[in-house]
Amino acid sequence: MKILVLNSGSSSLKYQLLDxxxxxxxxxxxVERIGESIGAVRHKRFPGSPKEESFSYEMPIKDHAFGLTKVMDLIxxxxxxxxxxxSDVDAIGHRVVQGGDLFSQPMLVDDSVVEGIRxxxxxxxxxxxxHLAGIETARKLLPGxxxxxVFDTAFHQTMAPEAYRYAIPKEYYTELKIRRYGFHGTSHGYVAKQCAKLLGKPFSETSCITxxxxNGCSMDAVKNGKCIDTSMGLTPLGGLVMGTRCGDIDPAVIAFLASNKGLTAEEIDTILNKQSGLKGLCGYNDMRDIHARVSEGxxxxxxxxxxFCRRVTQFIGQDLAVLGGCDAICFTAGIGENDAVVRQLxxxxxxxxxxxxxxxxxxxxxxxxxVEISAAGSPIKIFIIPTNEELEIATETLEVLRNQ
Incomplete structure (x- = not known):
């Protein structure tokens, strides 16, 4: 079974073909810089041998259809x-960031699913x-x-209302669907399942903090295989401090900036999403650069x-309280997997x-x-677990097809 995993953005298309x-x-x-005068395609193949072969091309990529056609040609x-x-591709799995409360599980694409995403x-x-551009292009190019x-938000749809509702007038929830959704759900789900395997427990009996x-950061509290809380909110801006995102702040900061600096809502949104977080604090959003600067005083x-580390500690403590204890804490993604100093702090x-x-x-x-990094006898295990969102998307795609 060959599954092509696509993550289609507004001007990019990431892909991975898995057996x-x-x-x-x-x-x-x-495929990057879609719609610009000069785009690029970075392609790597693993032809069943230790040798990896990489290829790079620059060309105008007018739209997603052209980009995906080029990918298929390279394959x-x-x-x-x-x-x-x-035609040897058996299925295509798509990452979709926002599934709202319409989608709580992966879905076989039909016209109604497309309209729901729209x-x-x-x-x-x-x-x-x-995402829609990638889905519609794939359906046209490979109609059979x-x-x-697979939705980033789906793993968090098991949260109770007391976890996802904001304390704002109810009408904004009922009319605009303003609530906590959470993101990175595919990563959290994959890591939590791997945690269960490391513990030798059924997933349905595993409680952990992922x-x-x-560059983006989030945390999930998982109780007996179900997400009961998550750090991100309506958008990926909330929660932990990130590369360029501020994470949780006093909401009054927005009005304060507007009145004292004359900034528009759009300008403030840009500041909080793209100029804040680690970058706002020190001018660098890559933790490797920050460590280098720390060593220079x-x-x-x-x-x-x-x-950054204090906020991680705070959210772990919060999740431990909500869970009433757990089996393990699992670090993942670029910093979580590779930065020993951050984990230690x-x-x-x-x-x-x-x-x-x-x-x-x-x-x-x-x-x-x-790998386990907790001390012998630690009641709560601490793991490093590399995430693999593409494999999780492919696995969930396969499960959907088998259940048809």
Missing amino acids: MDSTTVLTTGL VAKDTGVLENI KLIPLGPLHNPG VPNVV VHLG DADAELALKV ACATLAPLGAVIDSDKNMHAPRGQA
Whole structure:
């Protein structure tokens, strides 16, 4: 079973082709700068040998249809491909960021699903139009191949109203659907399932905290295999401090900026999404740059690191309280998987709560592997678990098809 996973954005298209019989990646790549005068295609194939072959092309890419057509050509071309014919693709799995409260599970695409995603554009104006372009293009280019959509928000649809409702007038919830949705759900779901395997427990009996730390950051509280709380909200802006996003702040800051700086709502939105977070605190949004600046005595960089880690600790404590304890805390994504300093600082004060990190295990953890970094006897295990959203999308796509 060959499944093509697509993550279609407004001006980009990420793809990965997986052989689900062996859960191996055959090809992966990125089409970027769609609609600009000069676009680019980055393509890598894994032809069943240790040798990886990478290819890069620059060309005008007028729309998603042209970009996806180019991807399909690369998948079957003699020099770059791994399939004899594009008809060998058995299914296409699509990442969709915003499923609102219309979609609580992956769905086989039909016209009603497309219209549902279209109706949710007001809740996902930056993402859903690009997703729709990818879905509609795939349906036209491969009309006989089933398409499945997997929603970032679906994993969080098990939250109770007391977890997802905001304390604002009810009419804004009923009319505009303003509530907490949460994002990175595909990553959180995958990591939580892998946690259950590491613990040797059924997923339905596993309770854990999944800590997704990258340029975007979020955290989930998972109780008996169900998400009961998440850090992001109506949009990916809420919760933890991120690369360029502020995370939780006093909502009155928005009105204060508007009245004192004469800024519009759109300008403030840009500041909070693209100029804040780590970048706002010290001028850098890449944690590797921040560590380098800290080593050179940069006080702003040191503050940014401390603020970031403190917020992670606070949310772990919050989730522990909501869960009433758990089996494990799982770090994942770019920073979570690779930054031992962040993990150490984030867990430094958790020992009284039952999560004791082993500094040596943490600092010498092998990269790219699921590994335990908690001290012997720690009541709550601490894991590093590499995320794999593409594999999770492909797995859920396969499950949908098998249940038809």
